Amino acid sequence: MVTLNVSAAGRVSLARGLPITVTFADKKPEEVTVAEVKAAVAAKFPRLYPARQKLTVKGEKKALDDDVTLEDAGITDGAEVTVKDLGPQVGWRTVFLVEYAGPLIIHPLFYYNPGFWYGALVPHSLLQKTVYTLVLLHFIKRELETLFVHRFSHGTMPFFNIFKNSGHYWALSGVALAAAIYSPTYDEYSRYMRGSIRSDPRFIGACVTLWLFAEVSNLHTHLTLRSLRPAGTRQRAIPTGYGFDLVSFPNYFFEILSWVAIAAMTGSYAAWVFVGVSSYTMSIWALKKHKAYRRDFGNEYPKNRKAIIPFVI
Known part of the structure; x- marks a missing residue:
């Protein structure tokens, strides 16, 4: 007893x-x-x-x-x-679903209602159509990964943190990005767009290729991490293979790369601000977890592996 x-x-x-x-x-x-x-x-x-x-x-x-x-x-x-x-607590899965739902709601509201937001019709350019598609595909992917791929080591988080966490996505990659990209500045007949590299299908295609590479690579690393943790456990193991030979968290690196592709394609200050904020946040997470890996696995953990940016951080 x-x-x-x-x-x-x-x-x-x-x-x-x-x-x-x-x-x-x-x-x-x-x-x-x-x-x-x-x-x-x-x-x-x-x-x-x-x-x-x-x-x-x-x-x-x-x-x-x-x-x-x-x-x-x-x-x-x-x-x-x-x-x-x-x-009060809320499940991490619920938090992620709410976070990623924001841009999926906000971007269509701006894209399909330009008269309400800008007081004028916006004939969408190839750039705007492309960004709209990429953003929706990105967050649909994140929602599906949350439902069917991710396994969480912690079941819950404080309920009120859901508002802080969601604000990052709803405000920056939601309202700020949508308001900037779908404005007349980027429409089909804009002086800013006419004759610029941002109206060149080859440049847009190159950015889409980079984005697609980053998204597929990100999914691959998520599947690798899932395979290391049996369902219903908090078991940890040293990840290896594609991406992991260079950094501890290639999923974060590829996430940053996909948003760099969108920011480079548009040149939008809102996109670059989101890249900066998300890169800083993920770097903090990566460094903290990287330190935990080294502490928990000791000499078994690869000594030359960086945390998030290959050969840099």
Whole structure:
């Protein structure tokens, strides 16, 4: 039998009955996981469901992973753990679906209603038609990957973060990009477009080729990452193969490359701002995860592999 004392870390309004004692009959510390402890707490305080809980060893700050056993966490029979309320949670899959839905809604609104936004008809140029198609295909791909390819190591995130995360896509690659690209500046008869390289089908075709290469490569790396994590687990392994021989996160690199293709095609300040912001954000993610790879795998991890930009970062 294993008995644990569970106390509150700070104010936990959904569990005013804390501290409590939870007991696991006929089990040893090596047989009880943190997830089971969370379930026991939730059984007494249903509104404090497991995803809202952060469990830590008494006196420590590091959260305990759900799949870790009490023995592996150094928790013995009769020990005390603390629980913190992380607030309302939302699934990562839901967050991604909402993020990518923004541009899929916003771009058609601007593309098909120029009179409302610009007060004039906009005879769409080849450039505008191409960008519209590429943007929709990109985010449709992201939605399908979210549904059928990605496997998430963390099930949820704080609910209110969905607004912060979605703002990046809805505002920058949604409103800002659509408002700039589908404006009269880029239409069929614009002085800015007439006789410029941006009206040359060969230049547009070259940019589309780069975009297609980046998108297919990005999908390939996502499929590689999926193959490393069996369904329902948080198992990690060293990724290898196409792209991974140069950087830890080629999926981020190819994502940046696809947006560089669109920015180069249009020359739009809005497109380049989105490239800059997204590149910075993904670089921060990549460097943090790259460091975690090196820490977790030690000497097994390739020493010459960069984080996101081959031979650079």
